[in-house]
Amino acid sequence: MISSATIDEARRLAQLLLGAAQRAQSEFAVIAAELTIPVAIARVICQLSEPIALHQLAATMACDKSYITPLADQLEALGLGIRLPGPNRRSKVLQLTAQGEAMRMRLEAHIAARSPVMTALNEHERDILSDLLAKIVGHEANQPA
Numbered sequence: 001m002i003s004s005a006t007i008d009e010a011r012r013l014a015q016l017l018l019g020a021a022q023r024a025q026s027e028f029a030v031i032a033a034e035l036t037i038p039v040a041i042a043r044v045i046c047q048l049s050e051p052i053a054l055h056q057l058a059a060t061m062a063c064d065k066s067y068i069t070p071l072a073d074q075l076e077a078l079g080l081g082i083r084l085p086g087p088n089r090r091s092k093v094l095q096l097t098a099q100g101e102a103m104r105m106r107l108e109a110h111i112a113a114r115s116p117v118m119t120a121l122n123e124h125e126r127d128i129l130s131d132l133l134a135k136i137v138g139h140e141a142n143q144p145a
Helices: 004-034 039-047 054-060 065-077 098-114 116-120 123-137
Strands: 081-085 092-096
Touching: 004 039, 004 098, 004 116, 039 054, 039 065, 039 098, 054 065, 054 092, 065 081, 065 092, 092 098, 098 116, 116 123
Parallel strands: none
Antiparallel strands: 081 092
């Protein structure tokens, strides 16, 4: 049987993890608003460091493929992205335009300057957090998730 102390600890850690994620998500939304782009588009832009197939983007963002098509439409309408033919007839690849790359760089600079993780922790603490989070999500430390 699990002790009440263990349950209390698990509850406290879960609340802290959720709180940290919510704080980071809120700051991301503020940054996107300041840059006058929808949060969903900002999320896509941050994923496009290189061209990616739409189905892979859906998997990376943990969403349904049908959600990606309207986002790609919006990205194109804003002049931030373009769809290109993929490796086969049925697939499309999404790539940032020069304007989209500039927006990604602005987004990433704002995130690096204002993210709660970056502002609340020193470099050593961030390294430790990175290793611990990688362990929790099941990835080797210091590898892209």
